[in-house]
Amino acid sequence: MSTVRITDVDPTRGDELLAWNSLLGEGFNAGREAAWWASDETTSARYGDPKPDRTSVLLLATREGLPVGAAGADMDPGEAAEVEISVLPAHRRQGVGTALAEAVRDRLRGAAEIMQAETYSEAGVAFATTLGLRAGHREHRLLLDVPVDLEALRAQHARPAGAPSAPKIQVRSWTGACPEGVIEEWARLTTQMEEDVPLGDLTRPAARSDVAGVRRSEQRMADQGWILVRSLARLDGAAVGYTEMFVNRHDPEIITQDDTLVDPGHRGHGVGRALKLANLENLRGVDEAREARWVQTYTAPDNTAMLTLNRAFGFRDADQLTILEGTVG
Known part of the structure; x- marks a missing residue:
C-alpha cells in the first residue's frame, strides 16, 4: 500500500x-x-x-x-x-x-x-x-423539522384551566448584538452557563463572558455570517434566563439552537418553555430562516428536564456526539 x-x-x-x-x-x-x-x-x-x-x-x-x-x-x-x-x-x-x-x-x-x-x-x-x-x-x-407550527405549540404548552397561577414571565427578544440595556445581564447569565453546562469528565475552559468578551464574540459571529436570534426572560424585574439560536446567512438550511439557561433558583416555573416559544416567534422575523429545514440542538443524556422540554417541542434524536480527551504527549 x-x-x-x-x-x-x-x-x-x-x-x-x-x-x-x-x-x-x-x-x-x-x-x-x-x-x-x-x-x-x-x-x-x-x-x-x-x-x-x-x-x-x-x-x-x-x-x-x-x-x-x-x-x-x-x-x-x-x-x-x-x-x-x-x-x-x-x-x-x-x-x-x-x-x-x-x-x-x-x-x-x-x-x-x-x-x-x-x-x-x-x-x-x-x-x-x-x-x-x-x-x-x-x-x-436533536433535530426539529421546520417550519414549526407555533400556534399548535402554544396550545400544547398552555397552562390548563384551573391550574395554580405561575409567576409572570417577561421575555424580551431581538436579533443581532445585545441592546445596551441588557448587555450586563446577558454577560452575567452566559458566564453562569459556562460554569454550569455539563461537561462530564472534560477539562472545563475558563469563563470568558464579560461584556467585552460578549461584544468581541458578537462581532466575530457577524463577520462570519451568523445572525444571532436571542431572548431574555425576567421575573420580578430580574433576568433569570436566556436562549439563543444562530442562523448562517450563507447556508441557512440548519439553524443552531445554542444555549438555553434558566437560573437554578427559578426553574420549574415555565421559564425555559416561555423562552423557547418566544425565540421561535422571533425566528419568524429572520428572512434567511425561511430557507431552513431543521433546527439542531445538543443535550446531555442526564439533563432530563431539557431533554423532556426539547422533545415536547418536537425535537427528535438524530445521533450522539462523543467528546474524548487525552494528552498531546
Whole structure:
C-alpha cells in the first residue's frame, strides 16, 4: 500500500483552504442526517481574521496525489486543543487517520498539553481510544423539522384551566448584538452557563463572558455570517434566563439552537418553555430562516428536564456526539 503524505495547508491561500474545509466536512459527516458544516464564506472569514493568540493546524492527507483525509486543530492559550480528524469512507482502516493524528500531535507539542476530539460514531470512539483518548462527555444531537407550527405549540404548552397561577414571565427578544440595556445581564447569565453546562469528565475552559468578551464574540459571529436570534426572560424585574439560536446567512438550511439557561433558583416555573416559544416567534422575523429545514440542538443524556422540554417541542434524536480527551504527549 502506498505511503500517506501529510502536508500543511496555508489558510491564506483561499482555494487550498476551501478544498481542505470541504474534504474535512465530507469525511466527518459521511452517513449522517442533516449534518451542519461551515460554509466557504464562514471558513474564509474565520481564517482571514483569526482570534489573537490562537494556534491553528490545518493538515491534508494524500495518497498517490489524491486527497484521502484532513485534520484541523485550534487552541487558545492555556486551553485544550480542539481536534478534528476526517478520513473519506473509501480510505478508512488504511492508516490515514493514524498518520493525521500523529501529525496533529507533532504540531501541537509545546503549544498545548490537552487535546479534545469529537465523533458521532462508535468506530470513531474506538479509533480515538487507540490514540490514548478517553470518552469524557456525550450529548444527544436533536433535530426539529421546520417550519414549526407555533400556534399548535402554544396550545400544547398552555397552562390548563384551573391550574395554580405561575409567576409572570417577561421575555424580551431581538436579533443581532445585545441592546445596551441588557448587555450586563446577558454577560452575567452566559458566564453562569459556562460554569454550569455539563461537561462530564472534560477539562472545563475558563469563563470568558464579560461584556467585552460578549461584544468581541458578537462581532466575530457577524463577520462570519451568523445572525444571532436571542431572548431574555425576567421575573420580578430580574433576568433569570436566556436562549439563543444562530442562523448562517450563507447556508441557512440548519439553524443552531445554542444555549438555553434558566437560573437554578427559578426553574420549574415555565421559564425555559416561555423562552423557547418566544425565540421561535422571533425566528419568524429572520428572512434567511425561511430557507431552513431543521433546527439542531445538543443535550446531555442526564439533563432530563431539557431533554423532556426539547422533545415536547418536537425535537427528535438524530445521533450522539462523543467528546474524548487525552494528552498531546
